Amino acid sequence: MEETISLQELFATLKKRLGLIIGTTIVAAIIAAAISYFYLTPIYQASTQILVNQEQVEKQSFDSQDIQTNLQLINTYNVIIKTPAILSKVIENLDLDTTPAELSNQLTVNSEQNSQVVNLTVQDPESHKAVDIANTIAEVFQKEIVNLMQVDNVNILSPAVYVEDPKPVKPNKELNVAIAAVIGLMIGVGIAFLLEYLDTTVKTENDIEELLGLPVLGLVSPISRKDVNTATDAPQKGSSPHVKKAHI
Incomplete structure (x- = not known):
């Protein structure tokens, strides 16, 4: 059923x-x-922005190949920022007790589509340390990119700043x-x-019908203890309530 x-x-x-x-x-x-x-340990966040300048050329307009080259350059910079070549010097400058791999996990690098601005975001349990790390990464990258790529086209656009009452991001x-x-x-x-x-206990007549598969013909109303006591104390038919039994 x-x-x-x-x-x-x-x-x-x-x-x-x-x-x-x-x-x-x-x-x-x-x-x-x-x-x-x-x-849970509160985690604070600090961000800085760097600007990657386009190389000056004599022609007045850029074709699609130039735009693609600039985007590839930005993507290359995003990868270089998180390499030990940059992060090892950051650890050395700040005397951090960490490794480049661990510091890379604290760092997020991204850039808007078709934008020359690169955002560096650092998360750390200490708010002031997050600010120091973000700014130091930007400064070290600005210096080292000259030796790595033989170009000097990186400027710090917006450094991270200290906040009096920082709020954790997580x-x-x-x-x-x-x-x-x-x-x-x-x-x-x-x-x-x-x-x-x-709960398999039987509580209602519907439970009985489902369990036995038979229709319920009648129900017995529950009798309370008060009703039982009232029926017991009631005088029997033909007897007088004032007649007492004599003791022999």
Whole structure:
């Protein structure tokens, strides 16, 4: 016999396990808040921009080949910035306790499409160190590119600056709590339906019909203890409530 579940039954299940659902949501949000505020290390970010100048040529216009050459030059610079040839000197200048590979993971280099501006973004647990690393990378790259590429066409456009009250870029504490609350809600709903599915006790006449496959002919109303006591204390027919039995 195929079983069907109506929306009324779904809402009844959710209402029945509402305390469980709310509890799992609150617990998940509290755990996420505790981890975000007390265990995760705040990460700060600093950015600087460098400008790659186009070579001066006598012709007045650029053809598509010139544009493609400039874009390839920008992409080449983006790769060179993250190489040990640049980052090793940065580590040496700042006396950092890290490796070029680890420092490369803290660095993000990108440029807008068809743009000569390259953005350098550094993330670090210390805000002032992120600023120092970003500016030092730009300065070292500006000097070393002369030896590496035999060109002097890099200028620092916008250096990173110190902020009095810096705000970490991650973790996003509010977002973590919100995501955890949603996950907790989903877990609570899942547990509620799982408990309802595993509950095989017979509660209603519909359960009996589904279990036995037979129609219910009648129901016996529940009798409370108060009704039983009232029926027991009631005087029997033909007897007087004032007559007492004599003791022999």
